[in-house]
Amino acid sequence: MSNPLRPAALSDAPAITALLNAVDEIEIGRPETDLHTVEADLKHPGTDLERDSWLAFDGDRLVVYGLLWDESEGERIDIDHYVLPDHQQAGMRVLDAMEARALEKARDNGAQRAVVHLHLNVRPTLDTGLIEARGWQVVRRYHVLRRPVDPAADLAPQAPAGVRIRACASEADQARVHELYQASFARHFDFQPRDYPSWLHDIDAEQLDWSLVWIVGVDDLGDVGFLLARGDREAMGWIRSIGVLPEARGRGLGGLLLRHAFAAFAAKGRDMVGLGVDTANATGAPELYARHGMTLHYAVDTWETVLG
Incomplete structure (x- = not known):
């Protein structure tokens, strides 16, 4: 039995x-x-x-x-x-x-x-x-990508004129990352709006090394994007999310944040960095990651059923 x-x-x-x-x-x-x-x-x-x-x-x-x-x-x-x-x-x-x-x-x-x-x-x-x-049926596919990093090759990029990257160093910065996250992902598939306390739990903020979270800003628009990474996964450094507001896309800011994260992980002695991406993402994220040397580790399907 x-x-x-x-x-x-x-x-x-x-x-x-x-x-x-x-x-x-x-x-x-x-x-x-x-x-x-x-x-x-x-x-x-x-x-x-x-x-x-x-x-x-x-x-x-x-x-x-x-x-x-x-x-x-x-x-x-x-x-x-x-x-x-x-x-x-x-x-x-x-x-x-x-x-x-x-x-x-x-x-x-x-x-x-x-x-x-x-x-x-x-x-x-x-x-x-x-x-x-x-x-049940498949409604979406995601790829988990990864890329080796090396401290000699992956150096911190120089931000172009009018662009600045800062570490998330205060609670005000943490709240700003939450705002940028909600705004940059609002039109993504299956996005669920989250208030600040709920979002802090979602990202396991108590265990998060906030020095691996960065905000990117530009002179004409202020803060427009972020990258949230984790260093507590044994398998690899992990980029949990990277987002840029719609009005600031096309300026190379996502790539700048990505290279910044690669350099930071390499400097910490990690040899591999990974992230997940929606293969149907309409913002160009899959192409961005491919241009920066990220390759397929494995794929995940979202299955859906409707009950009632």
């Missing part, structure tokens, strides 16, 4: 991290999940672990993990789902529970339906035929 599902607790973070790294090894060839990332997810303010998380075991071994959160406060619900290949039945039991909870959550928000998104590697451990039979 199958073991019953149970909700996750923060104390389960090491076991969940081990499961996600086992999935990483199958999907991308190496473990790339850090404990602090899992802990931050479990602390998500939009998640009630008792009702919004699920664990399935084979004996004492964790084989499925699911987490649900709600940033839209409407019909859009997000889920994570990780399953070991030989435990698809348990994976579907968790997905049953997640779909039911997603619809309940959306209706609690006053919506008539739930539009649920799930991100999966393009060659996932989950049998996608099982979710296609349930009405």
